[in-house]
Amino acid sequence: MKNRRNSTIFHLESVFSIKTRRKYLLCIFIGALVIRLSVLFLFPNPHLGTNARIAFIGGAQEILYGEGFADPLYPVFIPPLTAVFVAGHFLLFGEHLTAIKITHCILDAATVIAVSASAAAVFGWGVALLTAIALSFYPFTIFTATYIGSEVLYAFLLSLLFFSRSVRYRPIVGAFSFFLDFFSVWRR
Numbered sequence: 001m002k003n004r005r006n007s008t009i010f011h012l013e014s015v016f017s018i019k020t021r022r023k024y025l026l027c028i029f030i031g032a033l034v035i036r037l038s039v040l041f042l043f044p045n046p047h048l049g050t051n052a053r054i055a056f057i058g059g060a061q062e063i064l065y066g067e068g069f070a071d072p073l074y075p076v077f078i079p080p081l082t083a084v085f086v087a088g089h090f091l092l093f094g095e096h097l098t099a100i101k102i103t104h105c106i107l108d109a110a111t112v113i114a115v116s117a118s119a120a121a122v123f124g125w126g127v128a129l130l131t132a133i134a135l136s137f138y139p140f141t142i143f144t145a146t147y148i149g150s151e152v153l154y155a156f157l158l159s160l161l162f163f164s165r166s167v168r169y170r171p172i173v174g175a176f177s178f179f180l181d182f183f184s185v186w187r188r
Contacts, residue, residue, distance in 0.1 A: 025113055032112045032136040036105035036145045045147050052148040059083030060090050082150040107156040108145040112136055114159035
């Protein structure tokens with residue numbers, strides 16, 4: 001009689017070659033990106049929250065106008081990395097919010113891959129594949145990618161930090177993502 005445990009999804013390491021794994025991860029990245037972009041364009045969210053207007057967009061405009069974070073009205077409870085991120089987008093693409101939202105969709109789809117690769121390092125490729133598929137369709141991550149906030153950037157950097165434990169250049173990637181994670185939660 002065949003052992004049932006050997007036929008489960010948790011033993012996919014022997015079935016998938018490295019080339020096949022990369023193809024699956026690329027397909028999952030593209031699928032997650034298509035889901036997020038279609039939600040972004042099918043259900044546009046014209047409303048900007050208070051944090052988006054005052055802290056992120058307002059902080060980005062202060063950076064672009066050379067004032068930095070010197071304004072005493074800038075909220076102290078908001079980490080500055082997202083405002084710097086938005087200012088970079090304003091500098092490159094003009095003051096269009098759609099470019100920021102598209103970048104959020106790309107970063108969130110990359111987060112799916114980074115979390116999946118971290119799961120593969122800990123649990124194996126079977127769990128990684130299930131994680132990637134589940135995270136691709138998780139509604140909260142899809143929704144956060146369609147508005148301007150700090151969640152997508154922080155989740156991407158945090159998943160990059162965990163992913164750095166499973167890559168070749170882990171000290172460089174880990175130090176870089178730790179530095180950015182620190183500045184995404186640091187308050188003045």
